[in-house]
Amino acid sequence: MKIAILGGGLAGMTAGYQLARLQADGADVQATLFEASSRLGGIIETVRAAGYTIECGPEAWVTEKPWARELADELGLATLPSFDTQRRTYLLCKSAGHRRLEAIPDGMRLMVPASLSAIENSPLLSENAKRAYREEPKRATELRESAPQADESVASFVRRHFGDEVTQTFAAPFLAGIFGGDVETLSVRAVMPMLVAMEREHGSLITALAAKQSAKSVAVFTTLRDGMGALIDAMALQLGDIRLNTAVTALESTGVRWRVSFAGIAEEFNAVIVATPADVTRALLRGIDPGAAELLPNDASSATIVALTFAEPIALPQGFGFLTLPEAGSRLLAATFTHQKFSGRVPTGGSMLRAFFSGEEWIQTNDAELLQLALEELSSVLGPLPTPNLAIVRHWPRSLPQYAVGHPERIAALMHRLPANMRLIGNAYHGVGIPDLVRAARLAARSLAESA
Numbered sequence: 284m285k286i287a288i289l290g291g292g293l294a295g296m297t298a299g300y301q302l303a304r305l306q307a308d309g310a311d312v313q314a315t316l317f318e319a320s321s322r323l324g325g326i327i328e329t330v331r332a333a334g335y336t337i338e339c340g341p342e343a344w345v346t347e348k349p350w351a352r353e354l355a356d357e358l359g360l361a362t363l364p365s366f367d368t369q370r371r372t373y374l375l376c377k378s379a380g381h382r383r384l385e386a387i388p389d390g391m392r393l394m395v396p397a398s399l400s401a402i403e404n405s406p407l408l409s410e411n412a413k414r415a416y417r418e419e420p421k422r423a424t425e426l427r428e429s430a431p432q433a434d435e436s437v438a439s440f441v442r443r444h445f446g447d448e449v450t451q452t453f454a455a456p457f458l459a460g461i462f463g464g465d466v467e468t469l470s471v472r473a474v475m476p477m478l479v480a481m482e483r484e485h486g487s488l489i490t491a492l493a494a495k496q497s498a499k500s501v502a503v504f505t506t507l508r509d510g511m512g513a514l515i516d517a518m519a520l521q522l523g524d525i526r527l528n529t530a531v532t533a534l535e536s537t538g539v540r541w542r543v544s545f546a547g548i549a550e551e552f553n554a555v556i557v558a559t560p561a562d563v564t565r566a567l568l569r570g571i572d573p574g575a576a577e578l579l580p581n582d583a584s585s586a587t588i589v590a591l592t593f594a595e596p597i598a599l600p601q602g603f604g605f606l607t608l609p610e611a612g613s614r615l616l617a618a619t620f621t622h623q624k625f626s627g628r629v630p631t632g633g634s635m636l637r638a639f640f641s642g643e644e645w646i647q648t649n650d651a652e653l654l655q656l657a658l659e660e661l662s663s664v665l666g667p668l669p670t671p672n673l674a675i676v677r678h679w680p681r682s683l684p685q686y687a688v689g690h691p692e693r694i695a696a697l698m699h700r701l702p703a704n705m706r707l708i709g710n711a712y713h714g715v716g717i718p719d720l721v722r723a724a725r726l727a728a729r730s731l732a733e734s735a
Contacts, residue, residue: 284311284312284313284553284554284731284732285313285315285551285552285553285554286302286312286313286314286315286552286553286554286555286556286731287314287315287317287531287541287543287550287552287554287555287556288302288314288315288316288317288555288556288558289317289531289534289543289555289556289557289558289559289567290316290317290318290319290325290557290558290559290560290563290709291316291317291318291320291323291324291325291525291527291558292323292324292325292326292327292558292560292709293324293325293327293514293515293717293720293721293724294558294708294709294710294720294723294724295316295318295325295556295558295559295708295709295724296316296323296324296515296518296519296522297354297518297720297721297724297725297728298314298556298558298706298708298724298725298727298728299314299316299518299521299522299525299728300354300518300521300522301724301725301728301729302314302728302731302732303521303522303523304521305728305729305732310732312731312732313523313524314522314523314524315524315526315550315552316522316524316525316526317526317529317530317531317543317545318525318526318527318528318529319528319529319530319531319559319563320527320528321527321528322527323515323519323525323527324512324515325340326339326340326341326679326682327340327341327511327512327514327515328340328511328512328677329509329510329511329512329513330590330675331509331510332673333592333630333672333673334629334630334633335592335628335629335630335633335635335673336509336510336627336628336629337510337590337592337628337635337673337675338510338511338590338621338637339588339590339675339677340511340588340677340679341511341717342506342511342619342621342624342625342637343365343504343505343506343511343624343625343717344504344505344506344716344717344718345503345504345716345718346364346501346502346503346504346505347501348716348718348719348722349718350718350719350721350722350725351505351717351718351721352505352718353721354514354721354725355507355514358514358517358518359517360507360508360509360513360514360517361507361508361509362505362506362507362508363505363506363507363508363625363626363627364501364502364504364505365502365503365504365505365506365603365624365625366623366624366625366626367502367503369601369602369623370503370602370603371386371387371389371600371601371602371603372386372387372602372603372604372605372606373385373386373387373600373602373604373605373606374387374407374452374456374605374606374607374608375605375606375607375608375611375613375615375664376407376608376610376611377608377610377611377612382611382612382613382663382664384600384605384664385405385406385407386405386600386602387405387407387453388401388402388405388407389401391453392492393453393454393457393475393478394441394445394449394450394453394454394457395478395488395489395492396416396489396492397492397493398493399416399417399420399489402416407452408448408449408452409448411446411448412445412446412448412449412452415445415446415448415449416445416449416489419444419445419487419488419489420487420489420490421487422486422487423485423486423487423490424486425486426443426444426482426486426487427482427483427484427485427486428486429443430482430483434470434471434472434473434688434689434690434691434692435470435471435472435688436466436467436468436469436470436471436688437454437458437466437467437469437470437471437474437475438450438454438455438466438467439471440471440475440478440479440482441454441466444482444487444488450466452608454466455608455609456606456607456608456617457606458474459606459616459641460606460616460617460639461474461715462474462584462683462685462686462715463584463585463586463616463641463683464584464683464685464686465685468685468687468688469685469686469687469688470686470687470688470689470690470691471688472690472691473686473690473691474686481495504624504625506625508627511717526545529545529546530545530546531543531544531545531559531567532544532545533567533570534555534557534567534570534571535549535570535571536571536702537551539553539704540552540553540704541553541554541555541704541705543555553704554704554705554706554731554734555704555705555706556705556706556707556708556727556728556731557705557706557707557708557709558707558708558709558724559709560681560682560709560711561579561580561583561681561684561709561710561711562583562681564576564579564707564709564711565579572700574700575697575700575701578693578694578696578697578700579684579697579711580684580685580686580687580690580711582684582685582687583681583682583683583684583685584641584642584681584682584683584685585641585642585643585645585646585678585679585680585681585682585683586639586640586641586678586679586682586683587639587640587641587645587646587648587653587676587677587678587679588637588638588639588640588675588676588677588679589637589638589639589640589653589654589657589674589675589676590621590635590636590637590638590673590674590675590676590677591635591636591637591638591654591657591658591661591668591671591673591674592629592633592634592635592671592672592673592674593633593634593635593636593668593669593671593672594632594633594669594672595632595633595634595669596632596633596634597634597636597665597668597669598665598666599620599623599634599665600620601623602620602623603619603620603623603624604617604618604619604620604624604637605617605618605664613660613663613664614640614656614660615638615639615640615657615660615661615664616639616640616641617638617639618636618637618638618639618661618664619636619637619639620635620636621635621636621637622634622635636661636668638657638660638661640653640657643680645678646678646680650676653676654674654676658671682710683710683715684710684711684715694712694713697712698712703734704731704734706727706728706730706731708720708723708724708727
């Protein structure tokens, strides 16, 4: 079975790797991967220079989801846990005209505290918000029985449990940091399925999280010792037919086969795995099934990352970084203190900061202006910074599809419409995290191979 994989980001590369493994084990599969750009990895890119390991996209994955770790282990890649002994995240706030960093209470999972004692002394919350937290476990039966049957927004879900203040103080910046999205429109069943499951079982999210706490402590985040790009490099060694700088311009079904058009020519395959960005996938699907194309997410957020390295130590609050509340008036979405989050990212005595911007405005801004803006914004929060010895800017336009309310139902309908010899994978469907993409890609590859 000849299988075309369209797109060489993490999802496409993982599918190709899985097919290569199956082929080595005797499966009748042969994969060809098409990538429109000159490099593999999509938004995963690691720059290694002067002793620094600089991530230009995702820097880690959530440890409790096992699929990325399993893949790294198979590839023989060394992993690194985050420095959880000093794990602390801050919110950038503003009061009396002054910006300040306030620590998020210890043990918070998104907007849910591991214990009520963690929130009692937090200056981020009013007495009314603290009371809402204290009352939530007592409302367990009511919350479980009144949970809506249909999907709802993240904001609606959080307000039902904790009220509007918690929604705006914790849920909004957390979801903006993860998805670049708006809690008023994001689907809770798509972006926080574990919390929805907790509500169904326990009613109270606080009670559910307390019951879930494991005696075995594991780091919240995991990365690769040699950078996330090592994952792509290792999988590329397993793939036989990779075609860079080859944009697929059309897909056409011939009934039992697919005609893949590129560079003015066409080649036929028995099956196809589409791992392109959502906008590209939509354009390809319109020529096959316009109704299916319309089920894809239409909205997407854009991200810009500015990584700054320094030859000397920088005085920083203990912790991993900060998220920004709208009231702070900062143009930054968030910042990471990279050398305090993971070991081995900087040479001895060095430091690294990553600044995040969200929106189309920054995609259109030139790198020199963004570098200056990042330094100004970070300095206004952290104090004067030395001159960076390295600076890298990356723009990722429309890189995060927005899972609007009803997303799970639309994606289920989309998958139901697909021909038996087509799979769609990537961050537009079942999660944007690295483990979710790995899991979906491997399942897609295995299912096609089993049908060979």
